[in-house]
Amino acid sequence: xxxxxxxxxxxxxxxxxxxxxxxxxxxxxxxxxxxxxxxxxxxxxxxxxxxxxxxxxxxxxxxxxxxxxxxxxxxxxxxxxxxxxxxxxxxxxxxxxxxxxxxxxxxxxxxxxxxxxxxxxxxxxxxxxxxx
Amino acid sequence: xxxxxxxxxxxxxxxxxxxxxxxxxxxxxxxxxxxxxxxxxxxxxxxxxxxxxxxxxxxxxxxxxxxxxxxxxxxxxxxxxxxxxxxxxxxxxxxxxxxxxxxxxxxxxxxxxxxxxxxxxxxxxxxxxxxxxxxxxxxxxxxxxxxxxxxxxxxxxxxxxxxxxxxxxxxxxxxxxxxxxxxxxxxxxxxxxxxxxxxxxxxxxxxxxxxxxxxxxxxxxxxxxxxxxxxxxxxxxxxxxxxxxxxxxxxxxxxxxxxxxxxxxxxxxxxxxxxxxxxxxxxxxxxxxxxxxxxxxxxxxxxxxxxxxxxxxxxxxxxxxxxxxxxxxxxxxxxxxxxxxxxxxxxxxxxxxxxxxxxxxxxxxxxxxxxxxxxxxxxxxxxxxx
Numbered sequence: 001x002x003x004x005x006x007x008x009x010x011x012x013x014x015x016x017x018x019x020x021x022x023x024x025x026x027x028x029x030x031x032x033x034x035x036x037x038x039x040x041x042x043x044x045x046x047x048x049x050x051x052x053x054x055x056x057x058x059x060x061x062x063x064x065x066x067x068x069x070x071x072x073x074x075x076x077x078x079x080x081x082x083x084x085x086x087x088x089x090x091x092x093x094x095x096x097x098x099x100x101x102x103x104x105x106x107x108x109x110x111x112x113x114x115x116x117x118x119x120x121x122x123x124x125x126x127x128x129x130x131x132x
Numbered sequence: 133x134x135x136x137x138x139x140x141x142x143x144x145x146x147x148x149x150x151x152x153x154x155x156x157x158x159x160x161x162x163x164x165x166x167x168x169x170x171x172x173x174x175x176x177x178x179x180x181x182x183x184x185x186x187x188x189x190x191x192x193x194x195x196x197x198x199x200x201x202x203x204x205x206x207x208x209x210x211x212x213x214x215x216x217x218x219x220x221x222x223x224x225x226x227x228x229x230x231x232x233x234x235x236x237x238x239x240x241x242x243x244x245x246x247x248x249x250x251x252x253x254x255x256x257x258x259x260x261x262x263x264x265x266x267x268x269x270x271x272x273x274x275x276x277x278x279x280x281x282x283x284x285x286x287x288x289x290x291x292x293x294x295x296x297x298x299x300x301x302x303x304x305x306x307x308x309x310x311x312x313x314x315x316x317x318x319x320x321x322x323x324x325x326x327x328x329x330x331x332x333x334x335x336x337x338x339x340x341x342x343x344x345x346x347x348x349x350x351x352x353x354x355x356x357x358x359x360x361x362x363x364x365x366x367x368x369x370x371x372x373x374x375x376x377x378x379x380x381x382x383x384x385x386x387x388x389x390x391x392x393x394x395x396x397x398x399x400x401x402x403x404x405x406x407x408x409x410x411x412x413x414x415x416x417x418x419x420x421x422x423x424x425x426x427x428x429x430x431x432x433x434x435x436x437x438x439x440x441x442x443x444x445x446x447x448x449x450x451x452x453x454x455x456x457x458x459x460x461x462x463x464x465x466x467x468x469x470x471x472x473x474x475x476x477x478x479x480x481x482x483x484x485x486x487x488x489x490x491x492x493x494x495x496x497x498x499x500x501x502x503x504x505x506x507x508x509x510x511x512x513x514x515x516x517x518x
Contacts (some may be wrong), residue, residue, distance in 0.1 A: 012268065033377075035271045059290075059384065061282035062335040063274065067262055068255040070274040078279050078334075080379050088379040090270045090283075103290055114273065126272070 009122060014048065014127040019109060021087070022046035032087040054132055055083040057105040060093060069115040081107055081129055092128045106132040135356050138365045138517075139233050141478045142240065142353040143172025149348035149463030149472075150317040157193045157248040158174040160215040160349035162205040164468075165244045168351035169206070172361065174240060179353070181238040182212035185225035185245035186467035191260040193248050202244060218264035219416060220371075221245065222350070222470020223501030223510030227369045230512075233356040240357070245471035257345055262464075264504040266377045278342055278417060278475035279334035280378050280505040285419040286336060292434035296336055299418035300327035301440045303340050306415060306454050309447060310461025312488035317346045317463030327418075341418040346463030352478075362482040366474075367496075368400035369512035376507045385434075389509035390427035390500060397511040398429070401496070405429035407477045408451065408513075409494040410480050412473035414502040424500055425453075428511070447490065453482060455488055470501035474512065481516040 014020045021032030026043035032051045037044055062075040070076050077093040094112060096105075107129040114124040139476050145167030147160050169176055184198040195201065217224040222245040229241040249257055252340030262271040263282060288294045304324055310316040327340040336408065354366070374389035375381055381388060398404060405428060413424035422436035430451060431439055445453035455464045456476035459469060477484040477497035494516060501510045 014304045017266075050250055059283040059286045061286065061337075062332065063276060063279045063282075064335075065258065065276065065329070065333045066255065067271070067276055068253075068259045071255070073274070074273045075332075075335075078273060078275055078283070080283050080384070090266075090273060090275055090369075090377065090379045092273045124272070130298065 004122060005115065006053040006122065009124065017111065019051045019127050020048055023049050030085055030087065032083065032089060048126050051083060051085070051087070053084050054106060054108045055081045057101065057103060057107055058082050058088065060101050062098065069117055079129065093130065094128045095130045100131065135236060135239065136156035136358050139230050139356055140359055140365045141362045142355040142359045143168045143170070143361065144352045145171055146315055146350035146468070146472055146475055147348050148315050149465055149468070151250050151344045152347040153250065155347060157189055157195060157246060158201060158205055160248060161202045161244050161246040163244065164351035165202060165206050165242060166350035168242060168353050172353040174353070178206055178240050179242045180210045180492040181207055181232060181241045182197050182210060183225045183229055183241060183243045184212065184214045185221040185243065185471060186214060186247060187216055187218055188260045188263065188466065189248070192252055192257070217508045218503035219414065219466050220470060220501045220508040220510050221467045221502030222318045222472070223499065223512065224371055224470070224508065226366070226470060226474055226508050226512060227371045229354050230366055230369045233354055234357065235485065240353055241354045242351060242353050243471055244351040245419070245468035247465035247467040248347050249345045249465060250347055250435060254345070270368050270377055276334065277336050277505070281417040281419050282337045284384055284423070284505070288419060288422065289336065291385060294437045296328060297324060298437035298440055299341055300324045302415060302418040302421045303327050303460050305440065305446055306458040306460040309455050309488065310457025310509055312350055313457050316457040316461050317344055318461045320459070329355060337417055337419070343416050343459035343464040346465045348463060348465035348468045350475055351470040352471060352474055354437055360476055362484070363516060363518040364478045364481045365517055366423060367431060367451060367513050367515045368397045369510065370396040370400065371508065371510040372396070374507050376504060378505050385423065387423055387427045387502060387509060389506055390424065390502065390511065393509045393511040394428045401513045403496060405511070407496050408498045409496055410455065410477065410490065411453045411498040411500065412453065412456060412458070412476050413453055413500045415454060415460050416464060416502070418460070419504065421453065421458070428498065428500060429505060452490055455485070455490065470499070470510065473499035473501060474514070477514045481514060482518070
């Protein structure tokens with residue numbers, strides 16, 4: 001079973017729990033997921049910003065053959081969504097019926113359990129998306 | 133023997149690909165390596181560098197340090213090391229061997245690609261392979277490789293009207309080719325209906341759209357010495373990188389790394405896509421072969437399905453693709469795949485492909501090996517100089 005150290009999860013709290021990314025101090029380009037180095041201007045100075053906002057569905061897949069740890073969530077609906085600022089991210093969709101899945105569907109973030117790392121492992125939480 | 137400008141194939145060998153319950157990592161690598169050296173008709177001590185291509189032996193077999201492991205099995209004391217670039221490990225290894233030989237430092241490099249995948253459960257294999265995606269921003273959410281290609285496929289369907297039937301035709305073609313390859317994991321025909329009715333893995337991709345989990349090894353001896361064995365040279369090999377995550381690409385339906393590697397490889401060879409007589413492309417999923425047709429410049433973006441619909445890439449078509457059976461039917465032991473592609477092209481160009489030998493004159497062949505969902509791509513162009 002895949003396990004992670006508490007420190008690894010703690011380090012990721014901001015990103016995983018709040019969809020927080022970064023904005024370049026120099027050229028103001030916003031990144032989600034966050035980066036260490038601005039590909040636009042070469043700066044390494046960033047301010048953290050929260051992106052918690054809605055977006056639209058670009059592509060999706062109902063996943064029947066899942067990774068270790070995701071056996072309880074078959075089918076797992078994974079998706080690429082475009083946030084309002086144009087940033088694209090990979091995520092899970094929840095509480096959307098298959099017949100309602102379509103390109104451009106308006107979606108909003110929601111805080112959920114992502115997976116449980118076995119009987120004595122850590123419960124991983126994070127952001128999923130659902131229809132608005 | 134004198135050193136030439138040509139980097140040529142001196143020897144090659146592969147094991148059967150498949151679920152090889154009685155074989156382990158070491159025995160597969162050793163068999164392929166020994167047979168490639170034997171095929172090259174040189175003494176083992178003439179091998180002056182060993183490169184082992186492998187993706188995930190640490191997780192799948194609990195074994196790292198593969199250079200030394202395989203060197204010991206073959207009785208080699210030359211430099212040995214392991215190259216990893218996910219599913220493009222084999223192509224990257226060939227690429228590195230090519231430039232090491234060009235440098236003149238070594239004369240005969242043995243490249244062995246190997247993967248032992250069936251000793252762990254399917255979910256563990258899926259997890260190991262997911263390591264080729266972005267661990268924090270893709271895999272954490274349960275993303276698997278079939279689902280990444282499924283996301284790309286759905287966007288290709290929307291933008292270009294490609295259909296599930298088109299994808300099924302890719303699998304049917306590659307399975308047909310596999311029936312002629314005695315080393316292939318699957319050597320039986322399938323039908324479009326069977327593909328369409330197979331169980332969903334990651335919609336819209338179904339079981340028969342996906343390459344299998346295979347064990348196997350493939351090895352080549354490359355040289356810069358004059359040799360007249362196969363009269364096949366590697367004229368160019370180019371490797372490029374793109375974003376690890378699909379969501380970071382400007383166009384989800386384009387593997388940028390393949391586009392740029394192909395352009396550089398055509399330029400270095402002084403040829404155009406229309407000069408290619410045969411290709412082995414990275415059909416890890418059926419959609420990936422359609423993307424390859426487009427990104428390698430065989431057709432314009434969005435028209436990939438037309439090649440499969442019109443039979444252009446069939447064995448008897450104008451541009452046969454994946455005569456080995458491809459990843460789909462020949463099997464996909466990750467580290468071995470890119471090396472196997474080079475072997476298939478070299479066998480066809482030299483007229484040594486047995487009952488699957490194409491019945492026409494072949495001058496240029498191309499191999500495209502992709503790592504992850506497209507973060508690494510290696511395009512190599514081989515030429516017959518017979």
